[in-house]
Amino acid sequence: MNITQIFGSNVFNESVMRDRLPRDVFNEVMEVKEHGGQISMRIADIVATAMKDWAVEKGATHYTHWFQPLTGATAEKHDSFITYPVEGKTLLQLTGKQLIMGESDASSFPSGGLRATSYARGYTAWDMTSPAFVKEMSCGNILCIPTIFVSYNGEALDTKTPLLHAMEALSEQTLRIVRLFGNTKATKASAFVGAEQEYFLVDREKYLKRRDLIYCGRTLFGAPAPKGQELEDQYFGVIRERVGAFMKDLNEELWKLGITATTQHNEAAPAQHEMAPIYCVANVAVDQNQLAMETMKRVATHHGLVCLLHEKPFAGVNGSGKHNNWSIGVDTGENLLSPGSHPADNLQFQLVLSCILKAVDTHAGLLRQSACNVGNDLRLGAQEAPPAIISVFLGDELDAVIDNIVNGTSTSENTRIRLDSGVSTVPVLTKDGSDRNRTTPFAFTSNKFEFRMVGSSDSIAPANTVLNTIVAEAFCDAADQLEQAEDFETACRELIRTNFAEHQRIIFNGDGYSEEWVQEAARRGLPNIPSTVDAIPMLCTPESIALFEKFHIFTEAELHSRCDVLYEGYSKGINIEAQTMLHMASKHYIPAVINYVTELATSLNQVKAACPVADTSVQEQLLCQVSSLLTEASNARAHLEQVTAETNAMTDVAAMAHAFRNQVVPAMTALRSPIDQLELLVNKDYWPVPTYGDLMFEV
Ligand code: ADP
Ligand code: MG
Numbered sequence: 001m002n003i004t005q006i007f008g009s010n011v012f013n014e015s016v017m018r019d020r021l022p023r024d025v026f027n028e029v030m031e032v033k034e035h036g037g038q039i040s041m042r043i044a045d046i047v048a049t050a051m052k053d054w055a056v057e058k059g060a061t062h063y064t065h066w067f068q069p070l071t072g073a074t075a076e077k078h079d080s081f082i083t084y085p086v087e088g089k090t091l092l093q094l095t096g097k098q099l100i101m102g103e104s105d106a107s108s109f110p111s112g113g114l115r116a117t118s119y120a121r122g123y124t125a126w127d128m129t130s131p132a133f134v135k136e137m138s139c140g141n142i143l144c145i146p147t148i149f150v151s152y153n154g155e156a157l158d159t160k161t162p163l164l165h166a167m168e169a170l171s172e173q174t175l176r177i178v179r180l181f182g183n184t185k186a187t188k189a190s191a192f193v194g195a196e197q198e199y200f201l202v203d204r205e206k207y208l209k210r211r212d213l214i215y216c217g218r219t220l221f222g223a224p225a226p227k228g229q230e231l232e233d234q235y236f237g238v239i240r241e242r243v244g245a246f247m248k249d250l251n252e253e254l255w256k257l258g259i260t261a262t263t264q265h266n267e268a269a270p271a272q273h274e275m276a277p278i279y280c281v282a283n284v285a286v287d288q289n290q291l292a293m294e295t296m297k298r299v300a301t302h303h304g305l306v307c308l309l310h311e312k313p314f315a316g317v318n319g320s321g322k323h324n325n326w327s328i329g330v331d332t333g334e335n336l337l338s339p340g341s342h343p344a345d346n347l348q349f350q351l352v353l354s355c356i357l358k359a360v361d362t363h364a365g366l367l368r369q370s371a372c373n374v375g376n377d378l379r380l381g382a383q384e385a386p387p388a389i390i391s392v393f394l395g396d397e398l399d400a401v402i403d404n405i406v407n408g409t410s411t412s413e414n415t416r417i418r419l420d421s422g423v424s425t426v427p428v429l430t431k432d433g434s435d436r437n438r439t440t441p442f443a444f445t446s447n448k449f450e451f452r453m454v455g456s457s458d459s460i461a462p463a464n465t466v467l468n469t470i471v472a473e474a475f476c477d478a479a480d481q482l483e484q485a486e487d488f489e490t491a492c493r494e495l496i497r498t499n500f501a502e503h504q505r506i507i508f509n510g511d512g513y514s515e516e517w518v519q520e521a522a523r524r525g526l527p528n529i530p531s532t533v534d535a536i537p538m539l540c541t542p543e544s545i546a547l548f549e550k551f552h553i554f555t556e557a558e559l560h561s562r563c564d565v566l567y568e569g570y571s572k573g574i575n576i577e578a579q580t581m582l583h584m585a586s587k588h589y590i591p592a593v594i595n596y597v598t599e600l601a602t603s604l605n606q607v608k609a610a611c612p613v614a615d616t617s618v619q620e621q622l623l624c625q626v627s628s629l630l631t632e633a634s635n636a637r638a639h640l641e642q643v644t645a646e647t648n649a650m651t652d653v654a655a656m657a658h659a660f661r662n663q664v665v666p667a668m669t670a671l672r673s674p675i676d677q678l679e680l681l682v683n684k685d686y687w688p689v690p691t692y693g694d695l696m697f698e699v
Pocket of ligand 2: 196323450
């Protein structure tokens with residue numbers, strides 16, 4: 001395999017356009033892509049034809065507007081290129097209009113009441129900033145045109161539209177900041193994102209024997225295997241042959257799609273792995289992450305595997321997340337989050353950092369909300385992922401800089417020291433500015449922030465929409481103030497000091513998994529929002545509404561509708577899990593245990609008949625123990641059925657979501673407990689589904 005030959009081979013990228021489009025058309029497309037504006041229909045027609053010709057050469061038969069509705073996933077409807085046959089012959093066609101815009105029935109996508117069901121029109125519109133690509137699927141090769149998705153009245157029905165608005169807002173406000181520091185050349189600022197993606201792989205045959213994996217993507221029952229992750233032998237361990245073959249294919253498929261899959265390794269839990277691409281512009285990173293998830297699932301099936309993207313497929317071992325690495329760059333090449341070798345003297349960096357701290361502290365609840373979903377509730381705060389409390393880790397070097405600024409003390413010299421291992425044949429290293437802290441949700445890592453809360457199955461669009469918007473607001477506040485200042489440097493230093501002093505409480509360098517931090521965070525007044533249902537309303541606080549309206553990201557109506565969509569999504573997610581548990585308990589576990597109890601009783605009677613004085617205490621004890629857990633399971637099943645039915649009868653979306661969390665989730669736990677205990681007692685031949693050991697260690 002020659003990477004350079006296959007990389008991007010299925011992408012209608014800049015170099016393909018340069019080769020295939022007339023110069024003036026290419027220039028106009030580039031101009032609009034970089035700086036916004038409208039392309040004319042003449043240009044659109046030329047681009048569409050070139051795109052279609054290129055795609056057909058790649059074997060494409062259909063095109064689709066590829067969009068990201070509020071389901072968290074992607075959506076596509078394929079249209080073939082063929083036209084009405086004339087004299088029995090058809091031509092292949094993609095018009096400019098078809099490229100730019102699509103009209104579809106939006107009524108089956110979540111809209112949270114934005115659109116009455118009778119008004120069903122939705123429109124998809126070409127997002128020129130993310131390149132079109134050909135996806136090779138079993139149903140054919142499909143030309144995918146990334147689009148946004150809006151209602152007839154222009155309200156956003158997707159996760160992309162607000163992200164693009166937020167990127168524009170960030171660009172505009174960032175330019176105001178760099179202008180203050182004398183950069184007159186920059187014309188655009190961008191958020192850059194690299195999303196590390198964690199996932200599990202399990203054997204497909206075994207997967208198909210578990211309804212919980214099929215319907216919910218996670219196990220709802222399962223006793224711990226004798227071995228978990230305690231030996232820490234999986235993390236960065238040697239990759240198993242079958243998994244390695246999967247990774248090789250995955251890389252090839254991702255590279256064809258222009259996704260820079262770069263790192264691959266085993267993660268902490270058995271059967272858990274990670275892939276990370278090289279970072280790129282935020283909206284492209286969002287698209288590529290969606291494509292990466294889809295490709296992982298597809299490639300896994302070719303290897304008799306299933307890729308689990310759920311945040312917590314197995315209780316008792318680590319779940320999966322998605323570290324969202326984020327930075328801001330300007331088109332003159334500068335990364336605003338790069339502290340340089342002397343952060344203590346880097347005023348622009350200090351201002352940027354102080355604004356980010358202000359943004360995160362002011363909107364901590366909103367940032368937390370951006371990473372909430374049903375699965376992530378099982379992960380955040382579970383001593384393996386960041387806690388549900390937002391805090392920022394900066395490391396010793398920057399902390400010292402901030403302390404000095406706040407306290408007016410003098411700055412000490414750069415503390416970066418050399419690391420000498422003492423082994424004479426090993427080079428002496430220069431240490432990073434800070435150590436790592438893996439227990440923090442928002443960590444500064446050299447020249448970027450790493451937001452670690454996002455769940456592995458989730459889109460990274462909402463998190464980046466929030467990040468870009470809250471930082472745009474802090475930049476805007478700073479620019480409003482500093483543009484008026486008579487003495488810029490003094491005013492700037494004063495603003496930096498104020499921002500740091502007022503928002504220093506958000507910095508925490510200690511153990512984010514500890515109980516002390518929970519107490520300390522409460523003392524500092526930082527929000528601790530452990531569950532999705534409590535995080536959702538953060539989207540609709542007066543502060544959030546004002547923020548999003550100010551930067552034209554969302555209208556108030558759009559925000560309320562999104563809250564409703566999220567509440568509904570939560571309720572539906574838990575309901576599916578509850579129904580699956582009822583199904584598995586009734587159809588699999590309880591009948592299996594009854595069979596086993598019957599077998600035990602029969603053999604007990606046989607032994608007694610054959611030898612009345614034989615010691616049958618083991619059988620009797622087991623029979624009693626299993627029978628009593630069977631009763632507990634049966635009662636818990638009945639209770640779960642009842643509370644689920646009662647909860648489903650509710651009408652208010654928020655109240656219903658709360659009832660699912662407060663009534664149904666505990667009833668699910670109560671059913672799981674006896675079944676998991678039974679798993680450890682019942683003869684394996686009777687157990688109806690593969691166990692944790694089977695799933696995690698036999699890949
Ligand atoms: P770490 O080991 O600290 O997690 P890596 O270098 O492995 O850092 O990077 C992890 C992810 O962060 C990768 O996807 C990488 O491309 C991305 N990344 C690196 N630099 C930046 C940056 N300036 N902005 C955004 N993402 C970045
Ligand atoms: Mg990382």
